Amino acid sequence: MWALLLGAFTLICVLIFLMRLGPENRNSDQDTLIVFAAAGMRVPMEEIARQYETEFGVTLEIQYNGSNTLLNQLQTNQFNEADVYLAADDFYTAKAIELGLAIDTMPIAHQRPVIAVRRDSGPKIDSFDDLLRDEVRVAVANPDQAAVGKATRRQLSPLQVGGTSLWDQLEKHVRQSGVFKPTVNDIATDVKLGNIDAAIVWNSTVAMPKYREDLTSVSLPELDGDPDLISIAVLHSSSDLSSAYRFARYVSARDKGLAVFTKYGTEAVDGDIWSEVPQINFFCGAVNRRTTEEIIDEFQVQEGVVVNTIYDGCGILTSRMQGIDGQSPALGFPDVYMACDLHYLENVKNWFQEAANVSDVDLVIAVPKGSTKVRTLSDLLNPDIRVAVGEPSQCTIGTLTRRLLKTEGIYDRFVKKQQSDQVTVIEKSSSAHLVPDVVTGHVDAAIAYFSDVLPNQDSIDVIRIESPVNMAIQPISIAKKSEHKYLLRRLFKRIEKSPESFESAGFGFRLGGSAKSDIESLAP
Numbered sequence: 001m002w003a004l005l006l007g008a009f010t011l012i013c014v015l016i017f018l019m020r021l022g023p024e025n026r027n028s029d030q031d032t033l034i035v036f037a038a039a040g041m042r043v044p045m046e047e048i049a050r051q052y053e054t055e056f057g058v059t060l061e062i063q064y065n066g067s068n069t070l071l072n073q074l075q076t077n078q079f080n081e082a083d084v085y086l087a088a089d090d091f092y093t094a095k096a097i098e099l100g101l102a103i104d105t106m107p108i109a110h111q112r113p114v115i116a117v118r119r120d121s122g123p124k125i126d127s128f129d130d131l132l133r134d135e136v137r138v139a140v141a142n143p144d145q146a147a148v149g150k151a152t153r154r155q156l157s158p159l160q161v162g163g164t165s166l167w168d169q170l171e172k173h174v175r176q177s178g179v180f181k182p183t184v185n186d187i188a189t190d191v192k193l194g195n196i197d198a199a200i201v202w203n204s205t206v207a208m209p210k211y212r213e214d215l216t217s218v219s220l221p222e223l224d225g226d227p228d229l230i231s232i233a234v235l236h237s238s239s240d241l242s243s244a245y246r247f248a249r250y251v252s253a254r255d256k257g258l259a260v261f262t263k264y265g266t267e268a269v270d271g272d273i274w275s276e277v278p279q280i281n282f283f284c285g286a287v288n289r290r291t292t293e294e295i296i297d298e299f300q301v302q303e304g305v306v307v308n309t310i311y312d313g314c315g316i317l318t319s320r321m322q323g324i325d326g327q328s329p330a331l332g333f334p335d336v337y338m339a340c341d342l343h344y345l346e347n348v349k350n351w352f353q354e355a356a357n358v359s360d361v362d363l364v365i366a367v368p369k370g371s372t373k374v375r376t377l378s379d380l381l382n383p384d385i386r387v388a389v390g391e392p393s394q395c396t397i398g399t400l401t402r403r404l405l406k407t408e409g410i411y412d413r414f415v416k417k418q419q420s421d422q423v424t425v426i427e428k429s430s431s432a433h434l435v436p437d438v439v440t441g442h443v444d445a446a447i448a449y450f451s452d453v454l455p456n457q458d459s460i461d462v463i464r465i466e467s468p469v470n471m472a473i474q475p476i477s478i479a480k481k482s483e484h485k486y487l488l489r490r491l492f493k494r495i496e497k498s499p500e501s502f503e504s505a506g507f508g509f510r511l512g513g514s515a516k517s518d519i520e521s522l523a524p
Contacts, residue, residue, distance in 0.1 A: 038088040039183035066146035083238040088147035102233035106252040109266035110227035115218040138178040139187035139199040207265025242304030285340030313395030314344035335482040340396030355477035365463035388446035391427040451506035
């Protein structure tokens with residue numbers, strides 16, 4: 001009941017915040033979004049735009065051009081107010097991130113370069129050599145302007161015949177008897193009108209209504225590399241980020257925009273399910289609260305979503321999961337789980353995807369400032385020492401403390417002390433309850449996370465523990481049944497970009513560098 005009340009309260013607060021956003025946080029016309037979109041995606045984007053405008057009363061101003069041309073416009077026009085940028089190749093949206101123009105990207109669909117020819121006439125094209133015949137007029141999209149031109153150059157440049165790359169041979173032929181143009185639609189139209197015999201376009205271009213009755217496609221092995229990924233980016237220049245994110249989520253939702261892209265010949269990714277204000281359930285071990293709470297709050301406001309976060313001991317959290325038995329998040333199962341240690345994710349791993357290790361934190365002995373009663377683990381066995389530890393069945397630190405004491409060979413004696421005098425050994429259900437007992441003088445020592453001790457160093461001394469098992473590692477993972485896997489990946493990336501939140505709280509940070517692949521492995 002408390003969890004439900006907390007979730008409802010969080011939703012109300014976020015919605016009130018979003019409704020109170022003033023004009024200074026929105027476009028000059030708050031009912032308008034400015035969209036930069038690759039020219040080859042005009043047909044699906046116009047259909048999606050009509051649907052979106054009807055559903056939400058928002059006007060979409062869409063500017064079409066080659067993907068690279070649009071990127072250059074975003075880069076050179078520092079006063080543009082564009083909200084989102086859709087490119088025919090994720091190279092460009094990734095570049096927009098690198099240049100500081102974009103915040104996030106969302107995948108949409110895959111497509112491949114093919115040869116477009118007229119169905120009813122023209123030279124027969126069965127091989128790459130056929131493209132280079134003197135009588136064949138070929139059109140190629142300019143690789144410095146359009147994604148399909150760049151993809152063509154990328155595929156053909158490494159391939160050589162007679163010491164010359166296939167791209168160089170094609171480029172020479174096009175300059176002699178063909179044409180370079182700025183967009184894929186330009187060259188497809190040239191083939192349709194008979195001005196050109198063949199053009200290298202996307203397979204989705206030939207499937208568009210404007211071309212499919214007149215054109216057919218020829219696949220060549222030289223062009224058959226990894227498909228290019230259409231993606232959409234939310235831009236820093238947007239003055240209404242929550243609206244920009246909402247539209248980008250709509251375009252990349254499998255039951256909204258992706259259905260339209262599939263209709264027009266692209267191979268759509270799986271995508272998240274559509275929700276105007278998505279709600280996700282986040283089960284988070286109590287030790288992680290200090291590092292994640294601010295990140296989650298900022299993420300909710302920026303994306304216009306609700307994250308129902310439950311912080312508790314991991315024993316309690318995993319018991320709840322087992323009670324729900326891996327059912328859908330709609331029934332209360334978490335979309336995402338960040339455990340206090342690997343041990344507790346292991347207990348429920350069948351319900352989750354591969355995890356990424358985010359951080360680590362040491363176990364230490366916390367004692368009152370200036371106290372000399374306890375200097376080592378063995379001192380905790382003294383009959384007059386009052387000790388607070390975690391309860392193993394309820395929280396991770398209890399399990400880790402038991403492992404630590406066993407490894408150091410004093411567990412049996414510690415249990416004997418506990419059984420003989422329960423007043424001197426107090427078990428707590430959460431790591432958050434251990435340090436307060438030291439601060440108030442209720443106990444002489446506690447085995448706690450360093451991160452819980454750090455904020456209280458004015459009143460507590462820290463005794464480091466020399467042991468190979470005195471560390472907790474915090475993994476994070478997405479539930480297999482979550483309908484918002486891409487949304488959660490964006491949350492992970494917020495975490496990945498926030499090492500200072502962890503390090504300032506006493507944690508070691510494990511993401512970034514070679515660990516970046518861990519985030520990518522979280523899929524979808």
